[in-house]
Amino acid sequence: MPGRTLHIDWTRCDARGSCIELLPELLRRDNWGYPLARTGSEFAVPAHLDDAAEDAVNLCPVLALRFTAPVRG
Amino acid sequence: MSEALWALGRGTGVVALVLMTITVVLGILTRSGRPAFGMPRFAVTLVHRNSALIGTVFILIHIVSLLFDPYAQLNLIDYFVPFVGAYRPFWLGLGAVAFDLIIAIVVTSLLRRSIGQRAFRVVHWATYAMWPIALFHAIGTGTDASSGLFILLALACFSAVAGSVIWRLSTHFQLRGATRLDRRIDPSRIAPAPEVKEIQ
Numbered sequence: 721m722p723g724r725t726l727h728i729d730w731t732r733c734d735a736r737g738s739c740i741e742l743l744p745e746l747l748r749r750d751n752w753g754y755p756l757a758r759t760g761s762e763f764a765v766p767a768h769l770d771d772a773a774e775d776a777v778n779l780c781p782v783l784a785l786r787f788t789a790p791v792r793g
Numbered sequence: 794m795s796e797a798l799w800a801l802g803r804g805t806g807v808v809a810l811v812l813m814t815i816t817v818v819l820g821i822l823t824r825s826g827r828p829a830f831g832m833p834r835f836a837v838t839l840v841h842r843n844s845a846l847i848g849t850v851f852i853l854i855h856i857v858s859l860l861f862d863p864y865a866q867l868n869l870i871d872y873f874v875p876f877v878g879a880y881r882p883f884w885l886g887l888g889a890v891a892f893d894l895i896i897a898i899v900v901t902s903l904l905r906r907s908i909g910q911r912a913f914r915v916v917h918w919a920t921y922a923m924w925p926i927a928l929f930h931a932i933g934t935g936t937d938a939s940s941g942l943f944i945l946l947a948l949a950c951f952s953a954v955a956g957s958v959i960w961r962l963s964t965h966f967q968l969r970g971a972t973r974l975d976r977r978i979d980p981s982r983i984a985p986a987p988e989v990k991e992i993q
Contacts, residue, residue, distance in 0.1 A: 737826060738835040738838060742835050779835045
């Protein structure tokens with residue numbers, strides 16, 4: 721399964737922090753509690769973290785996370 | 794047999810009350826954005842969701858088992874339309890109102906992604922009406938209402954939810970990043986620089 725891409729919707733994100741706990745490999749907390757990814761609002765999820773990413777999408781209390789089109793290659 | 798169904802109906806009702814109490818408390822904790830009871834934030838949300846679903850299953854068992862009770866002689870319509878039944882119409886009607894609200898809350902929660910956050914949240918607020926209505930239903934209809942143990946349990950549930958709601962309304966409810974909280978405080982009152990430990 722090719723890795724998918726997660727998108728953070730900043731108009732919705734409320735710094736609740738669930739995604740940071742579920743994807744510590746990809747996200748860290750900024751000074752205000754918001755998730756910080758290396759590549760900004762969109763970041764690739766390696767296949768072995770796909771389940772955790774799925775949980776992060778489903779458990780975001782404000783629906784601020786979603787999968788976008790799969791990454792090619 | 795009917796005795797067994799009666800006992801099942803009563804027992805599942807009491808268990809549902811406890812599960813819904815846990816659900817409400819964990820829902821408020823989820824909203825606060827804090828880890829709690831040794832669980833990380835996402836786990837608080839998960840347990841909130843699961844205890845709600847298990848509580849709903851208990852309510853379904855509660856309802857179906859009492860459908861066959863020969864004394865109350867309930868009709869299907871009594872479960873959905875309040876205050877029309879022959880048996881304790883007011884107290885049973887409260888149960889019907891709570892059940893209708895639960896259906897709405899659970900369905901909108903499961904469809905959160907399709908109906909959108911706003912509709913989900915508006916309906917989810919109905920929980921604050923549903924829980925007290927369900928509690929009144931339990932105290933009023935409950936054959937166990939006169940038992941001291943049940944009163945104790947109802948009191949414990951009430952304290953848990955009331956305490957959570959008071960906390961929910963308090964100023965210090967919201968906690969996200971350490972600095973985010975500090976930004977709400979008058980800067981002149983925080984003489985030393987706020988500690989930021991989370992990012993190195």
